[in-house]
Amino acid sequence: MEMREGYSQTEFGNIPKEWRVKSLGDVGEVKMCKRVFNNQTKQSGPIPFYKIGTFGKEPDAFITEELFNNYRQKYYFPKKGDILISASGTIGRTVIYDGKPAYFQDSNIIWIDNNETIVSNSYLYYLYQVVDYRTEGQTIQRLYNDIIKITKFICPPTEEQTAIAQVLSDTDELISSLEKLIEKKKLIKQGTMQQLLTGKKRLPGFSGEWEVKKLGDVAEIRDGTHQTPVYVDDGIQFxxxxxxxxxxxxxxxxxxxxxxxxxxxxxxxxKGDILMTRIGSIGDCKLINWDVEASFYVSLALLKIKKGYSNKFIAHLIKSYDFQKEIELRSLQWAVPKKINLGAISAIDIKIPTDVTEQDAIAEVLNNIDSDIESLEQKLNKYKLIKQGMMQNLLTGKIRLV
Structure with a gap:
């Protein structure tokens, strides 16, 4: 490997001369909260108690304020801004402690009481996302303290840490704003579906009647092969x-x-048919809007929409709250995996405009919202990939900011 000017050769490859290879044990001690026993927790209370299963999610256990204050004062407890790490389950997940009253399961949720003159919390947060917790070449199932201490990483000077963390934080904010915008668009779509697919709100130019039909009246419904086929490496899609x-x-x-x-x-x-899941997952659907040559399994229902009805409208209708509620009620509740029979699907009542042009117009409005959401999701995925590349370059010193 060609040595760049101003770089040194290390076990991580070429890194800037000002950077150092360190172990997480050099940064600070591994800490964890005092053990809390099951009989000390309740299903509700003033202080959330996070276990590994609820780490980064909503708590399902709580402790008393008295116990919290006692343990916080007597034993190890994270400071605001410390980076909490999952040490079991999906190891290496991180949460920035926000300083709000909360307690964390011992040994399963840990943190490094880092010396910020060596590594800042803001930099450590991104470092944890790429650090390789391995021992003797094997992927580990649990983050024991000794493994954490010997885990090596590349450490830039604090000034450069700050610059790197700021750029990545700005990117995270952009990603977060896109995620929020996508969620907002999805909520708008749900509201629009509820209005347009029920006839509560009519599009301009339409005033015709709506009618109630069985889904089997507007579509021929079949399922796929009941026998598991012989799969091959290449051939016809299944x-x-x-x-x-x-x-x-x-x-x-x-x-x-x-x-x-x-x-x-x-x-x-x-092309123009609808595939809908009916075993395992039920009610998810896809309008086949491309030229297709494929077979399918019994777990899917094939809907061939009859003349005089809009396949696009029906596809959106299947995704509506009312239809999903109905398909859930008609499923075989005792079946494992979950299942709904073709007859039950055919018997579902749907409300539909008699004028197919109104059906198409409603579908077009919803398609436009879907297009906006898809465009935003593509943009989100693009920025996530950009961030991955930035982390790869910035955290290894391949690209310098100072």
Whole structure:
């Protein structure tokens, strides 16, 4: 590897000469709260008690204010701004302690009482996102104190730490603002769906009647093969529940052309059809708006929309609160995994405009909102990738800010 001017060769590769390879044990002591026993917790109370399962989420256990004050004064307790780390479960998850009264499960949630003249909390927060907790080449299942202490990292001077953390923090704020905007758009869509798909609000130019139909009246509904096919490395795509729930029709399983022909003798997926999950996950759907050559599993229902009805409208209707509530009620509650039969799907009542142009107009409004959301999500994913690249370059010294 060619040595850049002003860089030194280390076990991490070339790093700036002013930077040092350190161990987390050099930064400060590993600390944890005093153990709290189950009989000391309640389902409600003044002080939240975070266990590994609720770390970074909503608490499901609480302790008394008296116990909290006693333990906080007598034993180790994090300072505001300290970076809490999950030491079990999904190891290495982080939460910045905000200083509000709360207590944390011993040994499962820890922190380093770091000397900020060596490493600042703001820099440590990003360092924890990339640090490699390994011992003797093996991925570890639990963060023991000794593993944390020997974990090595590259440490820039404090001035550079501040600059790096500020740039990454600014990027996080941009990502957070996009996430909030996406959530706002989704709420707007939910409200719009509730108004337009029920007829409570009419689009300009439409005043025709709405009618109640069974879903089976407006769509021919079938399911996929009941037999697990023989999968091959390459061939004809084979769709299952995961493709719908993850909205991923690129990474699919494959079957042979011969088997595909056999499975599609009677009916097949065509452009304009709707696929809906009915086993495991129920009620997720996808409008097939591309030229398709694929087979599908029994866990999916295929809806072929009849003439005089809008497939786009029906696809949005399936995603509505009322339809989802109805499909949940009609599912086989005792079945594991969850399941709804084709007959039950066909029997669901739907309210629909008699004028197909109104159906299409409503679908167009909702499609436009979906397009806005999709555009924002693409932008969000782009910035997340940019941040990953920034961290890779900034935390290794490949790009300098000072």
């Amino acid at each position: 769709y299952s529940v995961e493709n719908i729930t993850e909205n991923n029709f690129t990474n699919t399983k494959f079957i042979s052309l011969e088997e595909h022909k056999r499975l599609t003798k009677t009916y097949k997926i065509e």
